[in-house]
Structures are given as structure tokens and as C-alpha cells.
Amino acid sequence: MRISLCNEVIREKPFAEQCAFAVALGYDGLEVAPFTLGEAPHRLSAAERGEVRNIAEDAGLRITGLHWLLVTPEGLSITSEDGAVRRKTLDVLLALVDLCADLGGSVMVHGSPKQRDVTGLDPEEAFRRVVDLMGPIAEAAESAGVTYCFEPLARNETTFVNTVEDAVRLADAVGNPHFRTMIDTSAAAQTEAEPVAGLIRRWVPTGKIGHVQVNDRNRRGPGEGSDEFAPILRALRDTGYDRVVAVEPFVYAPDGAAVAARAIGYLRGLLEA
Structure with missing residues (x-):
């Protein structure tokens, strides 16, 4: 089971330092939030993309994928009634599919709650x-060899797709195996009717789950709250999950570096035990 760090946790560091730090802690990869690469990450040149990928590979790290896709540029929405806004959003997302593939990533996580509101x-x-x-x-993701995952988020974050069942309905309507959903343990703990481990045991065998992100329901890193992650990791192993698990906390106390270090130590310890 490969463990990746969502890079915005340590985004104050230059990218090369992010990679070196993640490797030193024992992470297998970085999951990149495109906005950390610049104001127009979808427009990075081939040379710039190659440089980012080379920096990671030279550090002994893999860029496993992208998440938090629609922070920049401003004004994007997948649910807007304005067709021009949706077309612009589509163009950005298609470019990000290419970016993910060019960086060596295999998964994209569509969270971006503000850009999917249906209020x-x-x-x-x-x-x-x-x-x-x-x-x-989905067609572009298939051509690029990328799995595009629509993320169920807690109801206090968005009004569109809050449960795995909601997301599976969307995936079934899209009808492409490269368009799936994923499990974010914090959102699931806040929203789902069953424990996260049970959710994993129910949905991973269906092939609908393309990714997992781990954090506590309190929005801190795994091990920093009341949620138990041993049953979650055991469920992933028991169901044969062989994709990346990404660490994505949102509360950095005392700072992102400390949170990243605590999370990988906690998860590695559970896996070894």
C-alpha cells in the first residue's frame, strides 16, 4: 500500500524541498494540488511539466496524482447555469488531465466544493x-491512462454529492471505468451512516473506488483525533485495495511539517502492526 502526501500541507517549501522532505519522512509519493504549481497550472509548458516531474523523480519520489483541482483560475463551476462558465471549466479540467499524465500521476480527485454548489x-x-x-x-482520462475520481464531501462543504452512493450514481451515469469515486475518511466519518471500514468493505470490491484519502473527522491528520484507523487499513488490505492512500489534513498544528511527520509515523506503525 503506497502512501502519498498531499503537497499543500507543506506548500510553503519550494517544490524540491517538498519532495526531499516527503522522502525523508518515508512517503512514497506526493499528491499535488495544482494551485501550488502556479496561478495557471493547466497552462504549464511541456518543459515546466518535465521539470516538476524530474525534480520528484530525482528525489526518489513519484507524483501519484492531482487533487483540489479548481482553485485556480477563478470563476470555475461544473454546475453553473452559464454555459460559458461550464465550457471554461471543461477546458481547464481537460488540460489538468494532461498535466496529471505528464507528471506521471495516475489519479485525479475532484473535490473543489465551492465549484460544484447547487444551492x-x-x-x-x-x-x-x-x-x-x-x-x-472521462474519455480524456481513459486516453491518458488516468482514473478520475469524484469525491463525496461532507454536507457542510457542498450541496452536491455527499455520499459514496451519490457518487456511484454519478459514475454510473457517466458510464466510463476511468470515472470512479473515492473515499475521504474525514468526509465519510461525518456523513455516511456506516463506519468507514464498513464502507470500504462494501464498496471497494465493486471496483467503483479509485482512491482513498485519510484524515480525521476533526480535519486533522490520521491519529490526531477520535477516529480509529487500524480498522480502516485492515479493511483496505482485506478487500485487496492496491492503490494509493493519500494523507490530506486541513488543520496544521503546530505546522504542516509536523502534521506530515506524525501522520506517516502513525500509519506506518499501524501497517507494521
Whole structure:
């Protein structure tokens, strides 16, 4: 089971230092938030993409994928009633699929709660808009060898797709095996009716789960709250999950570096035990 660090946790460091630090802690990879690469990450040149990938590989690290996709540029939305906004969003996401592949990544996680809000909209019409938009993205992901995962998020973050069941409905409507969902343990602990380990045992065998991110329901790193991660890791092993597990805390106390170090030590210890 490969463990990756979401790089915004240590984004104050230059990228080369992020890679060296993650390797020193024992992470297998970095999961990159595109906004940490610049204001227009979807427009990075081939040379710039190659440089980022080479920096990671020279450090002995793999860029495992992308997440938090729509922070920049501003004004993006997959549910907007404005067709021009949706077309711009589609163009950015298609470019990010290429970016993911060029960096050596294999998975993209579509969270970006503010850019998928359906407040005041007809939910079923918004759902149809998202299906239409995600069709070309799924095809691009298939061509690039990337799995695109739509992330269920807690209800206090977004009004669109809050459970794995919601996301599976979306994936089934898109109808491409390169478009799946994933499990974020913090969001799942806040929202789902069953424990996260049970959720894993129910959904991983279906092939619908393309990724897992781990953090406590309190938004801190794994091991920094009341959630128990031993049953979660055991469920992943028992169900044959062989993809990346990414560490994605949102509260950095005392700082991101300390959180990253604590998380990998905690997870490695559970896996060894």
C-alpha cells in the first residue's frame, strides 16, 4: 500500500524541498494540488511539466496524482447555469488531465466544493449538467491512462454529492471505468451512516473506488483525533485495495511539517502492526 502526501500541507517549501522532505519522512509519493504549481497550472509548458516531474523523480519520489483541482483560475463551476462558465471549466479540467499524465500521476480527485454548489438550482438539472461535462473528461482520462475520481464531501462543504452512493450514481451515469469515486475518511466519518471500514468493505470490491484519502473527522491528520484507523487499513488490505492512500489534513498544528511527520509515523506503525 503506497502512501502519498498531499503537497499543500507543506506548500510553503519550494517544490524540491517538498519532495526531499516527503522522502525523508518515508512517503512514497506526493499528491499535488495544482494551485501550488502556479496561478495557471493547466497552462504549464511541456518543459515546466518535465521539470516538476524530474525534480520528484530525482528525489526518489513519484507524483501519484492531482487533487483540489479548481482553485485556480477563478470563476470555475461544473454546475453553473452559464454555459460559458461550464465550457471554461471543461477546458481547464481537460488540460489538468494532461498535466496529471505528464507528471506521471495516475489519479485525479475532484473535490473543489465551492465549484460544484447547487444551492438555488434544480438538483436533477445540475446533475445532468455534470454528467454531460464529465463525459469528455472521462474519455480524456481513459486516453491518458488516468482514473478520475469524484469525491463525496461532507454536507457542510457542498450541496452536491455527499455520499459514496451519490457518487456511484454519478459514475454510473457517466458510464466510463476511468470515472470512479473515492473515499475521504474525514468526509465519510461525518456523513455516511456506516463506519468507514464498513464502507470500504462494501464498496471497494465493486471496483467503483479509485482512491482513498485519510484524515480525521476533526480535519486533522490520521491519529490526531477520535477516529480509529487500524480498522480502516485492515479493511483496505482485506478487500485487496492496491492503490494509493493519500494523507490530506486541513488543520496544521503546530505546522504542516509536523502534521506530515506524525501522520506517516502513525500509519506506518499501524501497517507494521
